Amino acid sequence: MLKSFKLTTIENGLIDITSFVEKALAESGVSDGLMVVSIPHSTASVTLVSPWDPKGLEDVDDELRRLIPTRIDFKHQHDTPQDAAGHIKAGIIGHSRVIYIHESTLGLGHSQKVYFWEFDGPRNRNVDIKIMASAII
Protein backbone atom coordinates (compact mmCIF):
# COMPACT_ATOMS: atom_id res chain seq x y z
CA MET A 1 0.00 0.00 0.00
CA LEU A 2 1.43 3.35 -1.06
CA LYS A 3 0.17 6.66 0.28
CA SER A 4 1.39 10.10 -0.70
CA PHE A 5 0.82 13.61 0.53
CA LYS A 6 1.91 17.01 -0.64
CA LEU A 7 3.83 19.60 1.27
CA THR A 8 4.69 23.22 0.49
CA THR A 9 7.83 24.31 2.27
CA ILE A 10 8.39 27.95 3.15
CA GLU A 11 12.09 27.79 3.91
CA ASN A 12 14.89 25.33 4.56
CA GLY A 13 14.80 23.26 7.74
CA LEU A 14 12.82 20.56 9.48
CA ILE A 15 9.06 20.11 9.21
CA ASP A 16 7.24 17.71 11.51
CA ILE A 17 5.30 15.19 9.38
CA THR A 18 4.59 12.70 12.17
CA SER A 19 0.84 13.33 12.16
CA PHE A 20 0.66 12.67 8.38
CA VAL A 21 2.63 9.47 8.82
CA GLU A 22 0.45 8.29 11.72
CA LYS A 23 -2.69 9.09 9.73
CA ALA A 24 -1.40 6.97 6.84
CA LEU A 25 -0.80 4.10 9.24
CA ALA A 26 -4.28 4.41 10.76
CA GLU A 27 -5.88 4.44 7.30
CA SER A 28 -3.92 1.35 6.27
CA GLY A 29 -5.33 -0.79 9.06
CA VAL A 30 -1.97 -2.53 9.35
CA SER A 31 -1.15 -3.51 12.92
CA ASP A 32 2.20 -5.19 12.41
CA GLY A 33 4.80 -4.62 9.75
CA LEU A 34 7.09 -1.96 8.30
CA MET A 35 6.63 1.54 7.08
CA VAL A 36 9.00 3.22 4.62
CA VAL A 37 8.80 7.00 4.52
CA SER A 38 10.34 8.08 1.24
CA ILE A 39 11.05 11.51 -0.23
CA PRO A 40 11.03 11.47 -4.05
CA HIS A 41 13.25 14.53 -4.36
CA SER A 42 16.99 15.00 -4.64
CA THR A 43 17.25 18.10 -2.47
CA ALA A 44 15.22 17.00 0.55
CA SER A 45 15.40 14.20 3.09
CA VAL A 46 13.53 12.53 5.93
CA THR A 47 14.91 11.95 9.39
CA LEU A 48 13.98 11.32 13.04
CA VAL A 49 14.79 14.03 15.58
CA SER A 50 13.73 15.02 19.08
CA PRO A 51 10.91 17.55 18.95
CA TRP A 52 11.09 18.89 22.47
CA ASP A 53 13.37 21.89 22.03
CA PRO A 54 12.67 23.90 18.84
CA LYS A 55 16.17 25.34 19.14
CA GLY A 56 17.49 21.80 18.93
CA LEU A 57 15.81 21.44 15.57
CA GLU A 58 17.56 24.59 14.41
CA ASP A 59 20.86 23.14 15.68
CA VAL A 60 20.39 20.06 13.54
CA ASP A 61 19.84 22.13 10.43
CA ASP A 62 22.54 24.66 11.32
CA GLU A 63 25.12 21.95 11.78
CA LEU A 64 24.45 20.42 8.39
CA ARG A 65 24.70 23.88 6.84
CA ARG A 66 28.05 24.29 8.59
CA LEU A 67 29.29 20.99 7.20
CA ILE A 68 28.00 21.66 3.69
CA PRO A 69 27.76 25.42 3.19
CA THR A 70 26.11 26.84 0.10
CA ARG A 71 29.05 27.72 -2.12
CA ILE A 72 29.22 29.19 -5.59
CA ASP A 73 31.98 26.89 -6.85
CA PHE A 74 30.17 23.56 -6.88
CA LYS A 75 30.72 21.72 -10.15
CA HIS A 76 26.98 21.16 -10.47
CA GLN A 77 25.82 24.49 -11.88
CA HIS A 78 22.73 23.42 -13.74
CA ASP A 79 20.50 24.99 -11.13
CA THR A 80 21.47 27.14 -8.14
CA PRO A 81 24.18 27.02 -5.43
CA GLN A 82 21.52 26.12 -2.87
CA ASP A 83 20.34 23.31 -5.10
CA ALA A 84 23.89 22.00 -5.50
CA ALA A 85 24.42 22.01 -1.74
CA GLY A 86 21.01 20.41 -1.32
CA HIS A 87 21.97 17.44 -3.48
CA ILE A 88 24.93 16.75 -1.21
CA LYS A 89 22.95 17.13 1.99
CA ALA A 90 20.19 14.86 0.71
CA GLY A 91 22.75 12.32 -0.47
CA ILE A 92 24.32 12.17 2.97
CA ILE A 93 21.14 12.21 5.05
CA GLY A 94 19.26 9.87 2.73
CA HIS A 95 15.86 9.84 1.14
CA SER A 96 14.01 7.30 3.26
CA ARG A 97 13.52 5.95 6.76
CA VAL A 98 12.12 2.58 7.82
CA ILE A 99 9.98 2.51 10.96
CA TYR A 100 8.51 -0.69 12.35
CA ILE A 101 4.83 -1.03 13.17
CA HIS A 102 3.78 -2.87 16.32
CA GLU A 103 0.25 -3.13 17.69
CA SER A 104 -0.88 -0.46 15.19
CA THR A 105 1.66 1.99 16.50
CA LEU A 106 4.81 3.36 14.92
CA GLY A 107 8.04 2.27 16.55
CA LEU A 108 9.02 5.73 17.65
CA GLY A 109 10.58 6.58 21.00
CA HIS A 110 9.35 9.27 23.34
CA SER A 111 11.83 11.77 21.88
CA GLN A 112 11.41 10.87 18.24
CA LYS A 113 9.29 12.51 15.59
CA VAL A 114 9.45 12.16 11.82
CA TYR A 115 10.72 15.23 10.03
CA PHE A 116 10.79 16.28 6.40
CA TRP A 117 14.09 18.10 5.85
CA GLU A 118 14.03 20.81 3.19
CA PHE A 119 17.36 21.82 1.64
CA ASP A 120 16.13 23.90 -1.32
CA GLY A 121 13.00 25.66 -0.21
CA PRO A 122 10.56 27.05 -0.76
CA ARG A 123 9.32 24.20 -2.94
CA ASN A 124 6.26 22.07 -3.54
CA ARG A 125 7.10 18.58 -2.28
CA ASN A 126 5.71 15.07 -2.05
CA VAL A 127 6.12 12.50 0.67
CA ASP A 128 5.53 8.81 -0.12
CA ILE A 129 4.64 6.26 2.54
CA LYS A 130 4.83 2.54 1.81
CA ILE A 131 3.28 0.27 4.44
CA MET A 132 3.98 -3.47 4.44
CA ALA A 133 2.07 -5.82 6.72
CA SER A 134 3.92 -8.74 8.30
CA ALA A 135 3.18 -12.12 6.79
CA ILE A 136 0.91 -14.26 8.94
CA ILE A 137 2.70 -17.51 9.84
Next chain:
Amino acid sequence: MSQTDDFLTQIESLPALITDCVPLMEPLTRKILSTPEIYGLRQIILTGSGDSFFAAAAVIPALRAWTGIPVQAMTSMEAARYVDNSILPDSSNARGLLVISISYSGEAARGVEAAQRLRKMGAITIGFTANPDSRLGKAVERQVSTLIPNSAPAPGTRSYVASMIATYLLAIRISEVLMCMTMDEANRLRAEIQDSGAKLENLVTELAPKLRKYAETWSNATSMDVLGSGPSLATASYCAAKLVEAGGIHASPQDIEEFHHLNFFVNEPSSIPTIVFSPSNSASASRASELVIALQQLGRPTLFITDEDNSFACDNSILIPKFPEWLSPLAQTIPAAIIAAFSANIRNVTHYRGHDGPWRGAKDAGFVKNSTIILKQQEETNA
Protein backbone atom coordinates in the same frame (compact mmCIF):
# COMPACT_ATOMS: atom_id res chain seq x y z
CA MET B 1 2.70 38.46 -51.71
CA SER B 2 2.60 42.20 -51.11
CA GLN B 3 4.86 43.84 -48.57
CA THR B 4 1.80 44.34 -46.32
CA ASP B 5 0.95 40.65 -46.51
CA ASP B 6 4.56 39.79 -45.69
CA PHE B 7 4.53 42.11 -42.71
CA LEU B 8 1.20 40.77 -41.45
CA THR B 9 2.41 37.20 -41.93
CA GLN B 10 5.36 37.94 -39.66
CA ILE B 11 3.07 39.47 -37.05
CA GLU B 12 0.67 36.52 -37.24
CA SER B 13 3.57 34.16 -36.59
CA LEU B 14 4.56 35.82 -33.30
CA PRO B 15 2.40 33.76 -30.90
CA ALA B 16 3.83 30.48 -32.21
CA LEU B 17 7.30 31.98 -32.21
CA ILE B 18 7.00 32.87 -28.50
CA THR B 19 5.81 29.37 -27.68
CA ASP B 20 8.65 27.77 -29.64
CA CYS B 21 11.44 30.13 -28.58
CA VAL B 22 11.39 29.48 -24.86
CA PRO B 23 12.34 25.77 -24.92
CA LEU B 24 14.80 26.51 -27.73
CA MET B 25 16.64 29.32 -25.95
CA GLU B 26 16.33 28.33 -22.30
CA PRO B 27 19.13 25.72 -22.43
CA LEU B 28 21.35 28.24 -24.25
CA THR B 29 20.99 30.87 -21.54
CA ARG B 30 21.17 28.40 -18.64
CA LYS B 31 24.88 27.72 -18.76
CA ILE B 32 26.27 30.68 -20.64
CA LEU B 33 27.58 32.06 -17.34
CA SER B 34 29.09 29.99 -14.55
CA THR B 35 27.83 30.40 -11.01
CA PRO B 36 31.02 32.14 -9.79
CA GLU B 37 30.78 34.53 -12.75
CA ILE B 38 27.21 35.42 -11.90
CA TYR B 39 28.17 36.04 -8.28
CA GLY B 40 30.97 38.29 -9.49
CA LEU B 41 28.69 40.58 -11.49
CA ARG B 42 28.69 44.21 -10.42
CA GLN B 43 27.08 45.78 -13.45
CA ILE B 44 25.21 44.61 -16.51
CA ILE B 45 25.02 46.51 -19.80
CA LEU B 46 22.62 45.41 -22.52
CA THR B 47 23.44 47.07 -25.77
CA GLY B 48 22.29 47.23 -29.35
CA SER B 49 20.86 49.57 -31.95
CA GLY B 50 17.32 49.97 -33.21
CA ASP B 51 15.13 46.96 -32.42
CA SER B 52 17.99 45.30 -30.52
CA PHE B 53 18.25 48.29 -28.20
CA PHE B 54 14.48 48.30 -27.70
CA ALA B 55 14.58 44.58 -26.84
CA ALA B 56 17.21 45.35 -24.20
CA ALA B 57 15.22 48.30 -22.87
CA ALA B 58 12.09 46.15 -22.60
CA VAL B 59 13.78 43.70 -20.23
CA ILE B 60 15.86 46.13 -18.17
CA PRO B 61 13.25 47.00 -15.51
CA ALA B 62 12.65 43.33 -14.73
CA LEU B 63 16.34 42.41 -14.69
CA ARG B 64 17.18 45.33 -12.39
CA ALA B 65 14.30 44.57 -10.03
CA TRP B 66 14.97 40.83 -9.91
CA THR B 67 18.72 41.03 -9.32
CA GLY B 68 19.28 44.34 -7.55
CA ILE B 69 22.35 44.74 -9.77
CA PRO B 70 22.89 48.02 -11.61
CA VAL B 71 21.63 47.31 -15.12
CA GLN B 72 21.62 49.65 -18.08
CA ALA B 73 20.37 49.51 -21.63
CA MET B 74 22.80 51.41 -23.85
CA THR B 75 22.74 52.27 -27.49
CA SER B 76 25.70 50.70 -29.23
CA MET B 77 27.28 54.12 -29.71
CA GLU B 78 27.24 54.80 -25.98
CA ALA B 79 28.58 51.34 -25.22
CA ALA B 80 31.26 51.61 -27.91
CA ARG B 81 32.56 55.09 -27.29
CA TYR B 82 31.46 56.34 -23.87
CA VAL B 83 32.03 53.45 -21.46
CA ASP B 84 35.76 52.92 -21.75
CA ASN B 85 38.53 55.40 -22.42
CA SER B 86 36.51 58.18 -23.93
CA ILE B 87 36.32 59.96 -20.61
CA LEU B 88 39.67 60.27 -18.88
CA PRO B 89 41.03 59.18 -16.48
CA ASP B 90 40.25 55.64 -17.57
CA SER B 91 39.86 53.20 -14.69
CA SER B 92 40.76 50.28 -16.99
CA ASN B 93 38.81 48.12 -14.61
CA ALA B 94 35.85 46.27 -15.98
CA ARG B 95 35.92 43.27 -13.67
CA GLY B 96 32.36 42.36 -12.83
CA LEU B 97 30.94 43.97 -15.95
CA LEU B 98 28.70 41.81 -18.11
CA VAL B 99 27.94 43.09 -21.59
CA ILE B 100 25.11 41.56 -23.60
CA SER B 101 25.45 42.75 -27.17
CA ILE B 102 22.30 42.18 -29.19
CA SER B 103 22.31 42.11 -32.98
CA TYR B 104 20.34 39.64 -35.04
CA SER B 105 22.62 39.99 -38.06
CA GLY B 106 25.74 40.43 -35.97
CA GLU B 107 27.08 42.88 -38.53
CA ALA B 108 26.10 46.31 -37.16
CA ALA B 109 29.49 48.00 -36.94
CA ARG B 110 28.91 49.98 -33.76
CA GLY B 111 27.71 46.91 -31.89
CA VAL B 112 30.77 44.99 -33.05
CA GLU B 113 32.97 47.85 -31.92
CA ALA B 114 31.26 47.98 -28.50
CA ALA B 115 31.84 44.27 -28.00
CA GLN B 116 35.48 44.48 -29.10
CA ARG B 117 36.28 47.44 -26.88
CA LEU B 118 34.47 46.24 -23.78
CA ARG B 119 35.88 42.74 -24.09
CA LYS B 120 39.36 44.20 -24.31
CA MET B 121 38.56 46.21 -21.21
CA GLY B 122 37.91 42.99 -19.28
CA ALA B 123 34.14 42.67 -19.46
CA ILE B 124 32.44 39.33 -20.00
CA THR B 125 30.90 39.77 -23.45
CA ILE B 126 27.99 37.70 -24.70
CA GLY B 127 26.52 38.17 -28.16
CA PHE B 128 22.85 37.52 -28.83
CA THR B 129 22.98 36.95 -32.56
CA ALA B 130 21.58 34.67 -35.22
CA ASN B 131 24.89 34.59 -37.05
CA PRO B 132 27.72 32.87 -35.18
CA ASP B 133 30.25 33.70 -37.90
CA SER B 134 29.37 37.39 -37.97
CA ARG B 135 31.76 40.09 -36.82
CA LEU B 136 29.85 40.30 -33.56
CA GLY B 137 30.05 36.55 -33.19
CA LYS B 138 33.81 36.80 -33.49
CA ALA B 139 34.11 39.85 -31.25
CA VAL B 140 32.36 38.42 -28.22
CA GLU B 141 33.63 35.82 -25.79
CA ARG B 142 30.43 33.74 -25.94
CA GLN B 143 27.23 33.59 -27.93
CA VAL B 144 23.57 32.77 -27.47
CA SER B 145 21.98 31.95 -30.80
CA THR B 146 18.81 33.89 -31.46
CA LEU B 147 18.40 32.19 -34.81
CA ILE B 148 14.76 31.54 -35.63
CA PRO B 149 13.15 30.11 -38.77
CA ASN B 150 13.00 32.64 -41.59
CA SER B 151 9.82 34.40 -42.48
CA ALA B 152 8.76 36.71 -45.28
CA PRO B 153 10.88 39.88 -45.34
CA ALA B 154 9.42 42.78 -43.35
CA PRO B 155 10.55 45.41 -40.88
CA GLY B 156 12.10 43.47 -37.99
CA THR B 157 9.42 41.81 -35.95
CA ARG B 158 10.27 38.17 -35.27
CA SER B 159 13.90 38.99 -34.60
CA TYR B 160 12.82 41.67 -32.09
CA VAL B 161 10.65 39.21 -30.20
CA ALA B 162 13.34 36.51 -30.30
CA SER B 163 15.91 38.95 -28.88
CA MET B 164 13.51 39.95 -26.12
CA ILE B 165 12.83 36.33 -25.18
CA ALA B 166 16.53 35.46 -25.03
CA THR B 167 17.11 38.50 -22.82
CA TYR B 168 14.20 37.64 -20.51
CA LEU B 169 15.54 34.11 -20.16
CA LEU B 170 19.03 35.25 -19.27
CA ALA B 171 17.58 37.74 -16.78
CA ILE B 172 15.62 34.97 -15.09
CA ARG B 173 18.67 32.71 -15.08
CA ILE B 174 20.92 35.31 -13.43
CA SER B 175 18.23 36.05 -10.84
CA GLU B 176 17.72 32.35 -10.14
CA VAL B 177 21.41 31.61 -9.62
CA LEU B 178 21.74 34.66 -7.37
CA MET B 179 18.85 33.11 -5.43
CA CYS B 180 16.85 36.30 -5.80
CA MET B 181 14.07 33.94 -6.81
CA THR B 182 13.58 30.23 -6.19
CA MET B 183 13.92 27.64 -8.92
CA ASP B 184 10.15 27.14 -8.82
CA GLU B 185 9.57 30.87 -9.28
CA ALA B 186 12.09 30.98 -12.12
CA ASN B 187 10.36 28.07 -13.83
CA ARG B 188 6.99 29.74 -13.33
CA LEU B 189 8.29 32.88 -15.06
CA ARG B 190 9.72 30.83 -17.93
CA ALA B 191 6.36 29.12 -18.30
CA GLU B 192 4.60 32.50 -18.16
CA ILE B 193 6.64 33.71 -21.12
CA GLN B 194 6.02 30.54 -23.08
CA ASP B 195 2.30 30.44 -22.26
CA SER B 196 1.86 34.05 -23.37
CA GLY B 197 2.11 32.79 -26.96
CA ALA B 198 -1.15 30.86 -26.63
CA LYS B 199 -2.89 33.88 -25.11
CA LEU B 200 -1.99 35.98 -28.15
CA GLU B 201 -3.12 33.47 -30.76
CA ASN B 202 -6.18 35.33 -32.06
CA LEU B 203 -4.98 38.84 -31.37
CA VAL B 204 -4.02 39.76 -34.93
CA THR B 205 -7.43 38.78 -36.31
CA GLU B 206 -9.14 40.67 -33.52
CA LEU B 207 -7.09 43.87 -33.73
CA ALA B 208 -6.42 44.20 -37.46
CA PRO B 209 -9.76 45.80 -38.50
CA LYS B 210 -9.68 48.24 -35.57
CA LEU B 211 -6.09 49.33 -36.17
CA ARG B 212 -6.68 49.61 -39.89
CA LYS B 213 -9.38 52.19 -39.16
CA TYR B 214 -6.96 54.25 -37.08
CA ALA B 215 -4.37 54.05 -39.86
CA GLU B 216 -7.00 55.21 -42.38
CA THR B 217 -8.17 58.07 -40.18
CA TRP B 218 -4.60 59.22 -39.67
CA SER B 219 -3.45 58.66 -43.25
CA ASN B 220 -2.51 62.32 -43.78
CA ALA B 221 -0.52 62.76 -40.58
CA THR B 222 3.15 63.45 -41.26
CA SER B 223 4.27 62.97 -37.68
CA MET B 224 3.16 60.87 -34.73
CA ASP B 225 4.11 60.51 -31.08
CA VAL B 226 4.24 57.10 -29.43
CA LEU B 227 4.28 57.17 -25.64
CA GLY B 228 4.95 54.68 -22.86
CA SER B 229 6.95 54.25 -19.67
CA GLY B 230 9.14 51.49 -18.29
CA PRO B 231 8.86 48.38 -20.47
CA SER B 232 6.17 50.14 -22.50
CA LEU B 233 8.64 52.85 -23.50
CA ALA B 234 10.54 50.08 -25.28
CA THR B 235 7.32 49.17 -27.09
CA ALA B 236 6.67 52.83 -27.90
CA SER B 237 10.18 53.03 -29.36
CA TYR B 238 9.62 49.84 -31.35
CA CYS B 239 6.26 51.10 -32.65
CA ALA B 240 7.72 54.46 -33.67
CA ALA B 241 10.56 52.64 -35.42
CA LYS B 242 8.12 50.53 -37.43
CA LEU B 243 6.07 53.61 -38.37
CA VAL B 244 9.28 55.16 -39.67
CA GLU B 245 10.62 52.06 -41.42
CA ALA B 246 7.37 50.88 -42.95
CA GLY B 247 5.37 54.07 -43.34
CA GLY B 248 8.06 56.72 -43.62
CA ILE B 249 6.24 58.69 -40.91
CA HIS B 250 8.24 60.96 -38.62
CA ALA B 251 7.28 59.10 -35.44
CA SER B 252 8.85 59.88 -32.07
CA PRO B 253 8.84 57.70 -28.99
CA GLN B 254 8.72 59.41 -25.63
CA ASP B 255 8.31 58.59 -21.97
CA ILE B 256 4.89 59.57 -20.62
CA GLU B 257 6.39 61.92 -18.05
CA GLU B 258 8.90 63.44 -20.45
CA PHE B 259 6.10 64.13 -22.94
CA HIS B 260 4.68 66.72 -20.57
CA HIS B 261 8.06 68.52 -20.70
CA LEU B 262 8.75 68.08 -24.41
CA ASN B 263 6.51 67.06 -27.31
CA PHE B 264 3.47 68.40 -25.48
CA PHE B 265 4.48 71.78 -26.89
CA VAL B 266 4.67 70.84 -30.57
CA ASN B 267 2.59 73.07 -32.84
CA GLU B 268 -0.66 72.00 -34.47
CA PRO B 269 -1.43 69.27 -31.94
CA SER B 270 -4.64 68.21 -33.65
CA SER B 271 -2.53 67.01 -36.58
CA ILE B 272 -0.31 64.72 -34.48
CA PRO B 273 -1.81 61.32 -33.70
CA THR B 274 -0.58 60.01 -30.37
CA ILE B 275 -0.42 56.35 -29.49
CA VAL B 276 -0.04 55.43 -25.82
CA PHE B 277 1.04 52.00 -24.56
CA SER B 278 0.06 51.60 -20.93
CA PRO B 279 -0.98 48.40 -19.14
CA SER B 280 -3.66 49.02 -16.52
CA ASN B 281 -1.47 47.50 -13.80
CA SER B 282 1.68 49.43 -14.74
CA ALA B 283 3.69 51.46 -12.26
CA SER B 284 3.03 54.51 -14.44
CA ALA B 285 -0.72 53.94 -14.87
CA SER B 286 -1.66 56.91 -12.68
CA ARG B 287 0.42 59.20 -14.88
CA ALA B 288 -1.10 57.69 -18.00
CA SER B 289 -4.54 58.54 -16.61
CA GLU B 290 -3.45 62.15 -16.18
CA LEU B 291 -2.08 62.09 -19.71
CA VAL B 292 -5.60 61.54 -21.05
CA ILE B 293 -6.56 65.01 -19.81
CA ALA B 294 -3.47 66.61 -21.33
CA LEU B 295 -4.09 64.96 -24.70
CA GLN B 296 -7.75 65.98 -24.67
CA GLN B 297 -6.83 69.59 -23.92
CA LEU B 298 -4.40 69.52 -26.80
CA GLY B 299 -6.99 68.04 -29.10
CA ARG B 300 -4.62 65.33 -30.20
CA PRO B 301 -6.04 62.29 -32.03
CA THR B 302 -5.31 59.54 -29.53
CA LEU B 303 -5.13 55.78 -29.27
CA PHE B 304 -4.54 54.05 -25.93
CA ILE B 305 -3.37 50.44 -26.14
CA THR B 306 -4.10 48.90 -22.78
CA ASP B 307 -5.49 45.73 -21.23
CA GLU B 308 -8.57 46.71 -19.24
CA ASP B 309 -11.79 48.35 -20.30
CA ASN B 310 -12.23 51.91 -19.08
CA SER B 311 -8.80 51.86 -17.45
CA PHE B 312 -8.00 55.30 -18.83
CA ALA B 313 -11.48 56.84 -19.14
CA CYS B 314 -10.80 57.28 -22.82
CA ASP B 315 -13.01 56.41 -25.80
CA ASN B 316 -10.11 55.64 -28.08
CA SER B 317 -8.64 52.50 -26.62
CA ILE B 318 -7.80 49.05 -27.90
CA LEU B 319 -7.53 46.12 -25.55
CA ILE B 320 -4.87 43.44 -25.57
CA PRO B 321 -4.57 40.47 -23.17
CA LYS B 322 -3.44 41.32 -19.67
CA PHE B 323 0.04 40.33 -18.52
CA PRO B 324 2.32 41.43 -15.68
CA GLU B 325 3.87 44.75 -16.67
CA TRP B 326 7.35 43.25 -17.14
CA LEU B 327 6.01 40.86 -19.76
CA SER B 328 3.67 43.30 -21.51
CA PRO B 329 6.06 44.21 -24.38
CA LEU B 330 5.54 40.78 -25.95
CA ALA B 331 1.81 41.40 -26.36
CA GLN B 332 2.22 45.09 -27.22
CA THR B 333 4.48 44.20 -30.14
CA ILE B 334 1.48 42.92 -32.09
CA PRO B 335 -0.60 46.13 -32.23
CA ALA B 336 2.59 48.19 -32.57
CA ALA B 337 3.53 46.32 -35.73
CA ILE B 338 0.00 46.07 -37.14
CA ILE B 339 -0.60 49.82 -37.13
CA ALA B 340 2.73 50.35 -38.86
CA ALA B 341 1.87 47.74 -41.51
CA PHE B 342 -1.49 49.36 -42.26
CA SER B 343 -0.09 52.89 -42.17
CA ALA B 344 2.37 51.94 -44.92
CA ASN B 345 -0.30 50.08 -46.86
CA ILE B 346 -2.84 52.90 -46.80
CA ARG B 347 -0.24 55.50 -47.75
CA ASN B 348 0.94 53.20 -50.53
CA VAL B 349 4.60 53.65 -49.60
CA THR B 350 7.39 51.16 -49.97
CA HIS B 351 9.02 49.90 -46.79
CA TYR B 352 12.38 51.55 -46.16
CA ARG B 353 11.63 53.72 -49.23
CA GLY B 354 12.89 50.78 -51.24
CA HIS B 355 16.44 51.64 -50.21
CA ASP B 356 16.39 53.80 -53.30
CA GLY B 357 16.98 57.42 -54.26
CA PRO B 358 18.08 59.47 -51.25
CA TRP B 359 17.80 56.31 -49.13
CA ARG B 360 20.08 54.19 -51.35
CA GLY B 361 22.91 54.28 -48.82
CA ALA B 362 20.89 52.03 -46.52
CA LYS B 363 20.78 49.21 -49.08
CA ASP B 364 21.95 45.99 -47.43
CA ALA B 365 22.28 48.05 -44.24
CA GLY B 366 25.34 49.66 -45.82
CA PHE B 367 25.44 52.73 -43.60
CA VAL B 368 25.12 50.56 -40.51
CA LYS B 369 27.56 47.82 -41.50
CA ASN B 370 30.22 49.90 -43.16
CA SER B 371 30.82 52.46 -40.46
CA THR B 372 34.50 52.59 -39.45
CA ILE B 373 35.23 50.57 -36.35
CA ILE B 374 37.61 52.43 -34.09
CA LEU B 375 39.48 50.61 -31.39
CA LYS B 376 41.45 52.10 -28.54
CA GLN B 377 44.78 50.93 -29.97
CA GLN B 378 44.07 52.73 -33.24
CA GLU B 379 43.19 55.90 -31.39
CA GLU B 380 46.49 55.73 -29.55
CA THR B 381 48.33 55.09 -32.80
CA ASN B 382 46.55 57.98 -34.46
CA ALA B 383 47.37 60.26 -31.54
